Amino acid sequence: MKTKTYFAFRIDVWDAAGDNLIEHLAGLDDYGMAVVAYWAAVENRPKDKITLRQGIRVVVKNWPEAR
Numbered sequence: 001m002k003t004k005t006y007f008a009f010r011i012d013v014w015d016a017a018g019d020n021l022i023e024h025l026a027g028l029d030d031y032g033m034a035v036v037a038y039w040a041a042v043e044n045r046p047k048d049k050i051t052l053r054q055g056i057r058v059v060v061k062n063w064p065e066a067r
Contacts, residue, residue, distance in 0.1 A: 042062045
């Protein structure tokens with residue numbers, strides 16, 4: 001069986017500036033499961049900048065836009 005490397009949704013941790021990817025936490029194909037996993041990651045790592053993305057589109061992130 002071949003290991004799957006592409007997923008529809010991914011959860012990532014970013015550096016303090018929000019510019020560089022530090023860690024890939026999860027890859028999922030189901031949107032509902034991805035949302036639940038994202039909120040679990042945010043709850044477990046409240047100080048980290050975390051995104052839920054679908055491809056390059058950011059679905060949700062846990063920090064506000066810079067002004």
